[in-house]
Amino acid sequence: MILDLKHCEAFPHQLELTDETVRAVIGTDNIRVIKNLKLKLNVQNSDDEYFCQGRLEATVQLECARCVKTFEKQLVTDVDFIVAPEGRNRAKEENIIDDEDYLYYDNDLCADLWEILRQALILAVSMKPLCEENCRGFCSVCGGNRNKKQCNCRNDNSRNQFAELRNLL
Ligand SMILES: [Zn+2]
Ligand SMILES: [Zn+2]
Secondary structure, eight states, rough: OOOEEGGGSSSSSSEEEEEEEEEOSSSSEEEEEEEEEHHHHHHHHEEEEEEEEEEEEEEEEEEOOTTTOEEEEEEEEEEEEEEEEEOOOHHHHHHHHHHSSSEEEEESSSSEEEEEEEEHHHHHHHHOOOSSSSSSOHHHHHBBBTTTTTOOTHHHHHHHHHHHHHHHO
């Protein structure tokens, strides 16, 4: 998703961007795919920097932490970042303001938002996403998927309650 600042004439400038590209995500345990990005952004300008705040919506494919089934979820999260000219001293910048997310626009006043949006979505996903709130996961004794078939393993319940408790800690 590209933010094109050329068309922002008056500030604050409101814009809405959509991108339906299906993108695979690697390097995270939970998210497999991100698609249907929809971004509403409020852009403020100060000198050669642009302060952007907005709301991001996306469809993500997640892997259930209990039964490893892939499922889709609609996510909504707030985003907040600064777009600065390319070639600016990043290290220096980061020393001054280390809690701000920076990205950079090119000579054509365009900035690629994908990396910052990807990170915002990864943060918005819970550590243990569940396909359903009451997903039964795998039996700790026989290894069967308890959503599909209820097994009769002994101590099954007490073990799983214990596992549940551990998950909460
Ligand atoms: Zn599940
Ligand atoms: Zn079992």
